[in-house]
Amino acid sequence: MGRPPAPLLSADRIAGAAMDLVNTTGGFTVPELARVLKVRPSSLYNHVAGRRQIIELLRERAMSEVTLPADDPDRPWADVVADIMRTYRQSYARYPRLIPLLTAHAVNSDHALTMYNVLAATFSRAGFDPADVLRAITLVDSYVLGSALDVAAPDEPWHTGAEVGPALAAALGTGSPKPARADDAFEFGIGVLLRGLAAVRSASDRD
């Protein structure tokens, strides 16, 4: 009988091992990956071009639950953007420790580019000029990624102690347990962002 054969090495299996390392240690190196997979580093290069490509495979996994809204030019732009923000945050919230690795590398995966294309087309259709489209996408990106980290925050994000002043104490007293608190704050933020974006757009006389 003997022991079962080791599973075949593949890009998918390499990405899975890299994701496990990121989730537990915050990062990965190619030698660490080889050790975990019990292969030589050179074997990995038969399946992936290098660390850069592995990071893009991890980005695809983080994006894997992003479902983009149907392309409907009659739908209000703010609704389309809000939907993308929700699905994007939910998908990335599964891998908080991956986020700084992804933001440190240029996006080069199809699924991610598709999402940015939809955001750009939607903001453009809404009347933002190209420079503001780039700024608005960056705003959405930064807020969503920060909010994805908040999903992984502890139930009580601040220790209440002697140093907490009355205004902060009153605010903390209103928070429900997670995930309700994080979800509620995220929806508040979506509303604020969309109202602010609409105001900025009108102010620039582009309608």
Place this chain on the structure above:
Amino acid sequence: MGRPPAPLLSADRIAGAAMDLVNTTGGFTVPELARVLKVRPSSLYNHVAGRRQIIELLRERAMSEVTLPADDPDRPWADVVADIMRTYRQSYARYPRLIPLLTAHAVNSDHALTMYNVLAATFSRAGFDPADVLRAITLVDSYVLGSALDVAAPDEPWHTGAEVGPALAAALGTGSPKPARADDAFEFGIGVLLRGLAAVRSASDRD
């Protein structure tokens, strides 16, 4: 002569070694720290209570360049919040890989609590009720931390290739090199957030 004596172990030296590990690998464990410092793990516990406390020491370092505006009740609340956002982002942008570690643990350091107290008092003075104060602080936190990650992003955050549609291509064509692009987008976002917050506050009839 002999070799110079090893520097004395201290909480500060432990935090420095932990920060180096986080910056290079994305995380740290107590055994790793002991190995780097060439001491036994038990020696570390003479200076710090454990991993939790080391993380708070790292939070103090990330906060160390946050300079809070002087307490002036006559200054517009939006100006105070914008100043805090700028200094908070700049301070955290130095340590992008630390951010998911900090958000995963409850805040328990004095400097951070002081900042949250000022934010809470400012939003409260502006007329937000306690529940909205908590939501507004969470919004500021998420946007600032996501923007701090954007500071570490590459010059070209998106690879431009065949998959880039016309709206995204036009937007990407407007971006200046880093850090100007990230700074410009961050200021745009501050403007959007503050206008949106003002609109939400007025709409709730609390003035």
